[in-house]
Amino acid sequence: MFDRLASVRVLEGCSPDALPLAKLLEDGLPTVLKGLARDWSLVRAGLESPQAAMDHLRAHYDGRPVTYSWGEPATAGRPFYNAGFTALNCEVRRGGLDQVLDGLASYLDDPRPPTFYVASLLVDTCLPGLRAGNDLDFAAQGVDAPPAIWIGNRVTASCHYDAPNNIACCAVGRRRFTVFPPEQIGNLYPGPLEPTPGGQAVSVVDFSAPDFERYPRFRQALETAQTVVLEPGDAIFIPSMWWHHVQGQDPFTVLVNYWWTSMPAWVPTPMHALYHALWTIRDRPEREKQAWREVFEYYVFGPADRAGAHLPEPARNILGPFDETMARRMRALLIGKLNR
Template sequence: MNVSSEGTTSLTRVREIAVERGAIPEEMLRATRPFVVRGLAADWPLVRAGRESLEAAEAYLRRFYRGAPVRAMLGPPEIEGRFFYNADLSGFNYHNIQARLTEVLDQLAIQRTRTRQGAIYVGSTSIDGALPGLRAENPIDLGARDPLASIWIGNRTRIAAHYDLPDNVAVAAVGARRFTLFPPEQLHNLYVGPLDFNPAGQAISLVDHANPDLERFPRYVEALRHAEVAELEAGDAIFIPSMWWHAVEALAPFNVLVNYWWRQSPAWMDSPTNALMLALLTMRELPEAQRAAWQEIFRHYIFEPDEASLAHLPQNARYALAPLNAQGAHVLRGQLLKRLDK
């Protein structure tokens, strides 16, 4: 495997599947490996507008805008589109603003006329909140799911590898994007930054996936051996399973991505990240033998539970160990809050 000076690699391509009538099969929406569907949204009016011209795509978006402010990330030309930390990880190399979407679109048009372009990125913005009606004209069939639908708008930008808890279908609506994906078990080789101080609320890899410094991050070579890459044109879609790391690079001077998130778990379940942060508080600094004991407790109750381990307890006396429902989760959350409030 070779890594060029531009950071490109000969990686495994994400598998592609064909679908009928524009609907992804139900079993594929529960997959644990990524896949690409070419042309899934080829008939979207937004996709057709973008193929006509960037100006037509912008005009189409403006039709739906009703004035709600959006959060935009702005970076100078020096960052070359890579939204990241500053040199000592004490801050970031960009700043956030609240603005009208029309103002952001105007600035994107201005940047396209410049030789050295600043980076502009409107990320993870609710479609229904910012552009009511857009989703109805550009639908996607995800079965009975009611996903969170978001829109991402910007110019040539690079987002570091990160993971999301929900499953994700992302559609390149305007422009092209490159996705580099890593399975969850490559965590150790991705050199992840701070858990609680990061650009968008999610821990990110410190490796520049477009130009990796393999002297500083030598284990990244192993991560690349397991990586999969996909380049999406307008109308193509990619399925990213829960917890898969993914770096995203926008390849055109104007890009629009639409994505859909959903969880394969009840709405009352809390984020596992809460458990991780609490474990940092309560377990990481324990003596090794005690950490090993707690590892066995978690294996027994969480990661490898079975009915035999609870057979000695009557159903009515299992309490927190009983199958959870909304009411049980409410009780358990209350007990946890009392413990934390001491």
């Protein structure tokens, strides 16, 4: 299937201390940053051997317990759902990272290993000092993007989107990324909003064996898909809200990623608004829903200054620009209304 898909565009000549963030954000397209992390010490260790990479991680581990997913061999490296989509197919465990690495090491040659998956572990929390030789210089551009690390075997992160922008660096082992633009959401058949394998709704389509009879619109999604296999040291930029399916290709894999947003910290995630809209709008009569669509278009999705443009500035209140003070007022207003 993947051989027939378009390839993700490639940008050569990038370096950790000269990230092309402005261009990436302006273009808004998935982009491979070839060799961006090739000089990382973790990448070099992984090219030597999986054990050398594990030893490199152990040398920086501070002993704090970590949360990870564990699944029977039948999960085939795919943290997902049971048949009825009511529970996850993996256990959430807590233990030492060194124990996880021991488990991964003991199954390197096993064709059907259990699934081990440490997801989105903040590097500075459990691996202090690792950034010294394995980092991208976001700070030079005034961006706060603390790195997270993902450690496992041939794990598949089912297709999902993230609200922030993302640069993901393939540090150990290879990973295949398949990406889809945001408008393909309906053709990707998202699963439950809760529970989820990794915090976001995921496509319920099995990319390794798509059931086109059950999920026929997935063919349309594939027409827009782009794919790439990242080698150790390569990175990929995934714009905000783009869907991406990620497959580990080797018995031991490590990825380091950086999420960041152009919005200040006091602007919350739009997911809160989505949950509220599901509760307050979705089940209304169709005529009312269409009227509310026009209201949202006027106040939210149209030009930011349109709704208050005809009012004197002191009268605009929440129709004017938000700042941290206004954000606190809005939070208090919403809490007050929801508690009535």
